[in-house]
Amino acid sequence: MREAHSVEQVRAAEAALMAVLPEGTLMQRAAAGLAVTCAGLLGRVYGSRVVLLVGSGDNGGDALYAGARLARRGARVDALLLSPQRAHAGGLAALRSAGGWSLPADAPGFPAAAQRLVAAADLVMDGIVGIGGRGGLRAPAAELAQAVGQAGAVVVAVDLPSGVDADTGAVPAVVEGLPSALSADVTVTFGTHKPGLLVDPGAAYAGVVELVDIGLEPPAPVLRAAQHADIARLLPRPARETDKYARGVLGLAAGSERYPGAAVLATGAALHGGAGALRYVGPRAVGDAVLAAHPEVMVGAGRVQAYAVGPGIDTGEEARERLAAVLADEVPVLVDADGLTLLAESGPKALRNTPGALLTPHAGEAVRLLAGLGEESTRAGVEADRIGYARRLAAGYAATVLLKGSTTVIADPRGEVWVNPTGTPYLATAGSGDVLTGLSGALLAAGLSPTEAAVCGAYLHGLAGHLAADEGAPCSASDVLRALPGAWHEVCGA
Numbered sequence: 001m002r003e004a005h006s007v008e009q010v011r012a013a014e015a016a017l018m019a020v021l022p023e024g025t026l027m028q029r030a031a032a033g034l035a036v037t038c039a040g041l042l043g044r045v046y047g048s049r050v051v052l053l054v055g056s057g058d059n060g061g062d063a064l065y066a067g068a069r070l071a072r073r074g075a076r077v078d079a080l081l082l083s084p085q086r087a088h089a090g091g092l093a094a095l096r097s098a099g100g101w102s103l104p105a106d107a108p109g110f111p112a113a114a115q116r117l118v119a120a121a122d123l124v125m126d127g128i129v130g131i132g133g134r135g136g137l138r139a140p141a142a143e144l145a146q147a148v149g150q151a152g153a154v155v156v157a158v159d160l161p162s163g164v165d166a167d168t169g170a171v172p173a174v175v176e177g178l179p180s181a182l183s184a185d186v187t188v189t190f191g192t193h194k195p196g197l198l199v200d201p202g203a204a205y206a207g208v209v210e211l212v213d214i215g216l217e218p219p220a221p222v223l224r225a226a227q228h229a230d231i232a233r234l235l236p237r238p239a240r241e242t243d244k245y246a247r248g249v250l251g252l253a254a255g256s257e258r259y260p261g262a263a264v265l266a267t268g269a270a271l272h273g274g275a276g277a278l279r280y281v282g283p284r285a286v287g288d289a290v291l292a293a294h295p296e297v298m299v300g301a302g303r304v305q306a307y308a309v310g311p312g313i314d315t316g317e318e319a320r321e322r323l324a325a326v327l328a329d330e331v332p333v334l335v336d337a338d339g340l341t342l343l344a345e346s347g348p349k350a351l352r353n354t355p356g357a358l359l360t361p362h363a364g365e366a367v368r369l370l371a372g373l374g375e376e377s378t379r380a381g382v383e384a385d386r387i388g389y390a391r392r393l394a395a396g397y398a399a400t401v402l403l404k405g406s407t408t409v410i411a412d413p414r415g416e417v418w419v420n421p422t423g424t425p426y427l428a429t430a431g432s433g434d435v436l437t438g439l440s441g442a443l444l445a446a447g448l449s450p451t452e453a454a455v456c457g458a459y460l461h462g463l464a465g466h467l468a469a470d471e472g473a474p475c476s477a478s479d480v481l482r483a484l485p486g487a488w489h490e491v492c493g494a
């Protein structure tokens with residue numbers, strides 16, 4: 001599991017550790033880890049060319065000390081000092097005594113000389129700003145970032161890509177065509193992950209993230225991201241002595257005569273969710289379509305361990321009655337799509353008899369659910385602060401909320417937040433949400449908690465999306481559905 005801590009938490013943990021360690025110890029640990037990764041990326045350090053982008057804080061200090069280590073091993077290291085008067089004095093002295101070079105930004109001809117060095121570099125280390133950064137790149141870093149983007153060097157971000165907000169992953173808008181953050185191939189982060197490394201757009205700038213242990217002992221994380229082993233531990237496996245009822249039965253109220261496809265996709269996905277059986281509840285004609293596609297489904301109401309309700313049910317009176325009937329059953333429930341629109345009309349009180357609920361909105365549905373809490377919001381606002389809004393919805397509805405999007409975020413009512421690391425833009429396709437609903441609903445019926453079902457469902461769904469789009473060609477929701485067994489195999493066979 002990857003855990004991320006806020007800047008405030010990191011600062012507090014750093015202060016506690018610095019109080020008992022000799023001065024400079026943490027920076028030396030960070031620089032040592034950073035240098036090891038860079039050396040690995042270079043392959044042969046001797047004779048390689050390394051350029052350091054050095055800002056005014058300790059992030060630049062890390063880069064200078066790591067650069068000194070590479071210079072001692074025979075690399076040609078040039079430090080571009082973007083705030084020459086404020087560059088880390090100890091780091092600069094270490095670089096110089098190791099045979100490294102420095103070029104201050106106020107030297108005559110700096111822009112052209114700096115761009116030449118960047119163009120010839122094998123590796124560029126981004127030590128412009130770390131967790132002390134505010135806002136996007138400033139001049140002259142923005143111009144250099146553009147040159148770095150055009151050069152062939154491997155880019156290593158120190159702690160986090162400069163310009164990315166450490167706590168939210170936000171990246172300011174591009175100004176005058178210049179990048180507002182520096183995209184990295186590898187980010188070497190210290191002590192713990194920062195939320196901005198796990199949440200888009202920041203996550204997309206970070207590349208591969210490597211964690212260097214510097215001895216920090218931070219408190220409970222503000223954000224978690226599961227990995228294969230975490231998911232494999234949670235996924236239901238049938239015991240030797242079991243039957244279909246013991247494995248859990250999911251009731252699925254999806255689709256309508258207007259939207260029968262939602263029911264077919266959701267039931268298809270539910271059959272790959274680890275439950276023992278599936279009951280389809282809905283209009284006769286839709287039930288026939290479901291049966292034609294999936295003969296193993298039972299049609300008609302009956303005893304179930306959990307319900308999934310909403311995709312394609314429409315928002316009229318009949319749909320309202322279907323949702324009410326599901327909620328009256330007092331079993332854990334997943335509500336999606338049209339079900340969320342209807343739920344927003346009545347607000348959280350509609351869930352008061354439900355033993356556990358999982359709501360799976362996209363940003364537009366989140367706006368409606370927030371209105372159900374009496375809070376005005378916009379789609380763009382929700383997308384800009386996904387973690388904050390998911391948390392507010394989870395608390396307001398006393399439910400787990402899976403907020404779908406470029407980074408899917410999951411918040412539970414106790415305030416814990418997860419981010420799904422397996423997403424792919426190929427999942428932004430019609431019917432993809434129906435597949436997620438069927439899959440996560442079946443996991444709920446199999447006995448996972450709403451949060452576990454959300455975390456595992458989003459993870460497998462994302463992996464299936466990657467498998468379906470493996471050839472780089474667009475894929476449909478049916479392709480994602482067909483890839484689900486492969487996703488299980490990848491997780492459980494690992």
Ligand SMILES: NC(=O)C1=CN([C@@H]2O[C@H](COP(=O)(O)OP(=O)(O)OC[C@H]3O[C@@H](n4cnc5c(N)ncnc54)[C@H](OP(=O)(O)O)[C@@H]3O)[C@@H](O)[C@H]2O)[C@@H](O)CC1
Pocket residue numbers: 010011014026027030055056057058059060061062128129130131132133134135136137138158159160163190191214216
């Ligand atoms: N925590 C830990 O455990 C450890 C932390 N370590 C390292 O320390 C880093 C944090 O160092 P830090 O606090 O000195 O801040 P840092 O990120 O270098 O930047 C602050 C400076 O940048 C400036 N500045 C701000 N925004 C800017 C912008 N957009 N563009 C340009 N400049 C901008 C700002 O100046 P001002 O805004 O006042 O002009 C200020 O001078 C951390 O990320 C990690 O690498 C490790 O050594 C070991 C253990």
Ligand SMILES: [K+]
Pocket residue numbers: 059126127128129130157158159160161162
């Ligand atoms: K950085």
